[in-house]
Amino acid sequence: MKLTHHLIALALCLVIPTGSLMAKRYKLTSPDGHNVVCVDIKGGRAYYSVWRDGKTVLAPSRLGLIAQGGYDLSENFRVAGVETASVDSVWHQVWGENKDIRENYRELSLHLRARRADLTLRFRAFADGIGFRYEVAAQGTDSLFITRELTEFCLSEDARAWSIPADANTYELLYRDLPVSKTQTANTPITMRTPSGVYLSIHEAALYDYPEMTLERTDSLRLEARLAPWPDGLLAREPARFNTPWRTVQLADRAVGLINSSLILNLNPACALEDTSWIRPKKYVGVWWGMHVGIWSWVMGDRHGATTERAMEYIDFAARNGIDAILAEGWNKGWEGWGGNQEFSFTEAQADFDLQKVCQYGKEKGVMFIGHHETGGNIPSYERQMDAGMKLLQDMGSHDLKTGYAGGFKGGFSHHGQYGVRHYQRVVEVAAKHRLTIDAHEPIKDTGIRRTWPNMMTREGARGMEWNGWSAGNPPSHHVMLPFTRLLSGPMDYTPGTFDLLLESSKHSPDFKRWNDQDKGNARANTTLCKQLANWVILYSPLQMASDMIENYEAHPCFQFFRDFDPDCEHSEALDGEPGEFIVVVREAKGRFFLGASTNEESRNLTVKLDFLKPGQTYRAIIYADAPDADWQTNPQAYKITEQQVQATDSLNIHLAPGGGQAITFVPVVRM
Numbered sequence: 001m002k003l004t005h006h007l008i009a010l011a012l013c014l015v016i017p018t019g020s021l022m023a024k025r026y027k028l029t030s031p032d033g034h035n036v037v038c039v040d041i042k043g044g045r046a047y048y049s050v051w052r053d054g055k056t057v058l059a060p061s062r063l064g065l066i067a068q069g070g071y072d073l074s075e076n077f078r079v080a081g082v083e084t085a086s087v088d089s090v091w092h093q094v095w096g097e098n099k100d101i102r103e104n105y106r107e108l109s110l111h112l113r114a115r116r117a118d119l120t121l122r123f124r125a126f127a128d129g130i131g132f133r134y135e136v137a138a139q140g141t142d143s144l145f146i147t148r149e150l151t152e153f154c155l156s157e158d159a160r161a162w163s164i165p166a167d168a169n170t171y172e173l174l175y176r177d178l179p180v181s182k183t184q185t186a187n188t189p190i191t192m193r194t195p196s197g198v199y200l201s202i203h204e205a206a207l208y209d210y211p212e213m214t215l216e217r218t219d220s221l222r223l224e225a226r227l228a229p230w231p232d233g234l235l236a237r238e239p240a241r242f243n244t245p246w247r248t249v250q251l252a253d254r255a256v257g258l259i260n261s262s263l264i265l266n267l268n269p270a271c272a273l274e275d276t277s278w279i280r281p282k283k284y285v286g287v288w289w290g291m292h293v294g295i296w297s298w299v300m301g302d303r304h305g306a307t308t309e310r311a312m313e314y315i316d317f318a319a320r321n322g323i324d325a326i327l328a329e330g331w332n333k334g335w336e337g338w339g340g341n342q343e344f345s346f347t348e349a350q351a352d353f354d355l356q357k358v359c360q361y362g363k364e365k366g367v368m369f370i371g372h373h374e375t376g377g378n379i380p381s382y383e384r385q386m387d388a389g390m391k392l393l394q395d396m397g398s399h400d401l402k403t404g405y406a407g408g409f410k411g412g413f414s415h416h417g418q419y420g421v422r423h424y425q426r427v428v429e430v431a432a433k434h435r436l437t438i439d440a441h442e443p444i445k446d447t448g449i450r451r452t453w454p455n456m457m458t459r460e461g462a463r464g465m466e467w468n469g470w471s472a473g474n475p476p477s478h479h480v481m482l483p484f485t486r487l488l489s490g491p492m493d494y495t496p497g498t499f500d501l502l503l504e505s506s507k508h509s510p511d512f513k514r515w516n517d518q519d520k521g522n523a524r525a526n527t528t529l530c531k532q533l534a535n536w537v538i539l540y541s542p543l544q545m546a547s548d549m550i551e552n553y554e555a556h557p558c559f560q561f562f563r564d565f566d567p568d569c570e571h572s573e574a575l576d577g578e579p580g581e582f583i584v585v586v587r588e589a590k591g592r593f594f595l596g597a598s599t600n601e602e603s604r605n606l607t608v609k610l611d612f613l614k615p616g617q618t619y620r621a622i623i624y625a626d627a628p629d630a631d632w633q634t635n636p637q638a639y640k641i642t643e644q645q646v647q648a649t650d651s652l653n654i655h656l657a658p659g660g661g662q663a664i665t666f667v668p669v670v671r672m
């Protein structure tokens with residue numbers, strides 16, 4: 001569907017007499033009429049509630065902020081004015097699950113007077129959910145030190161909820177399936193299904209210069225915002241006038257509706273970069289898995305992974321297989337101290353890695369070098385060097401940089417507090433200056449800033465493939481949980497593609513050395529082979545890695561799926577699924593379609609209608625399916641590749657083994 005650009009902005013000013021402490025209700029309805037927000041000013045306090053199709057989703061929930069010095073924006077509110085507006089437009093992004101996005105909402109701005117400050121509560125209602133933020137203007141000061149945010153999300157019924165616990169330093173945790181009444185703390189996105197059948201997910205959008213929000217249950221069904229503090233206990237240091245991030249509630253009738261929503265992106269400002277021509281989705285391979293499975297090292301020595309020769313071998317493999325780029329972790333100096341008081345250099349290569357030669361070779365072969373800056377969490381050291389380190393990459397012709405923060409921040413700062421948020425943003429902006437995109441590991445959570453900073457390509461921010469290299473690994477349900485939780489915030493560099501699922505080639509290698517405390521000898525990828533292929537489609541990332549060592553791909557028939565796969569899609573749709581159970585996703589890229597379906601521990605048979613294909617067009621469907629006797633535990637490598645011709649009027653029966661998946665490439669048949 002192509003919509004023409006159309007923008008209406010009507011401002012309707014309705015001034016209510018100040019001084020009135022009578023209860024007042026203001027109502028906002030989404031353009032499609034399904035979602036309703038009511039804002040109540042009652043006894044001088046502000047509350048909001050949310051309905052979908054007449055059913056209460058959030059009961060009256062408190063709003064407000066408190067800052068030091070008597071700046072109390074939580075009570076004694078007087079209504080000074082109210083404005084409404086509405087927008088219906090289409091914007092275009094350089095890359096994304098969908099390149100054209102409709103932004104269609106109604107807005108309500110409630111101007112309140114509080115003690116020594118004005119506060120605007122700005123609400124937006126969309127067909128796929130609601131967002132609101134605080135806009136503060138304090139008098140008689142030039143800065144505000146926030147000590148409390150009172151925002152509540154009070155569920156009207158005990159919903160089933162999928163989340164990870166709140167943690168100011170890591171998101172690499174396993175998901176829980178718990179009722180809200182048993183969820184003590186949660187990071188966002190937290191996804192829920194109410195007994196009345198509404199799916200919702202609470203998160204935030206446009207997180208800048210403010211700590212991340214997590215949730216704590218303070219009463220039976222009341223979740224309250226918690227902000228990761230500075231070491232001195234303050235939550236946020238702000239100027240006298242500032243806006244908080246948007247607090248968001250995505251709403252849908254089906255679980256996949258949350259995935260197909262653009263609410264988070266729509267609550268972010270337009271692109272800040274004038275020239276985006278250098279930003280391009282890519283497929284990559286790299287010197288990476290060998291370290292995680294313990295046969296190579298990041299440090300220099302006999303087992304060093306990132307040698308000039310190996311990087312050139314990876315470039316040759318990439319060139320032969322139509323892969324855009326390579327990564328080589330451990331290319332730089334400083335790895336000896338990783339995990340301690342590390343000081344990495346971002347400008348000096350290790351003696352056996354010739355950066356110039358590798359980049360030049362890549363240029364000749366049409367393969368780009370992806371830089372790697374593991375900081376170990378040493379922010380002051382990285383901030384001193386990042387400009388020079390990024391300039392070096394720019395001079396080498398590179399356009400992409402993976403960063404890492406595996407380690408605690410010095411000085412008691414947490415990863416997810418305002419200090420961290422500021423740092424991660426500085427990196428994005430300095431990178432943009434050097435025409436580099438960012439793939440951040442151990443990042444701050446995604447809140448849709450890619451709309452404004454499209455060089456913020458992808459990030460980790462959940463348990464990725466690495467956990468399968470040196471721990472009991474990610475359970476089969478994890479990959480069908482991520483799309484309904486973590487990925488609602490934005491793309492994830494999960495790095496799918498382990499073909500040697502049982503890690504046979506590394507476990508029996510004379511070079512193997514246990515390097516991680518969590519390695520109990522039972523590491524493996526807990527899926528079937530076809531689920532690894534399906535994850536390239538399902539776990540959306542504009543930089544998509546085939547993460548295994550290249551010898552495990554050479555001559556493997558299933559690697560054809562990655563050769564054909566195009567990470568630069570124009571349109572995506574999650575067709576079916578339930579959190580932690582199964583999912584089916586399709587993406588369209590330059591006339592081809594890629595479908596990924598996968599399941600948790602349970603085997604499943606699904607019927608998928610192909611009505612996403614162009615009507616009247618015949619396609620060659622290349623199907624990579626679990627073999628009938630495949631099973632992630634007992635027979636994970638068994639697969640079957642078949643081909644058939646299909647049209648939009650057809651359906652396909654998809655069999656998924658326990659812990660299995662299926663990947664399909666649809667190529668248009670050109671009739672001569």
Ligand code: NOJ
Pocket residue numbers: 288329374404405406441442460466
């Ligand atoms: C953790 C990252 O998630 C992983 O991808 C990387 O290999 C290591 N840190 C080392 O930087």
Ligand code: CA
Pocket residue numbers: 172441442460464466
């Ligand atoms: Ca990590």
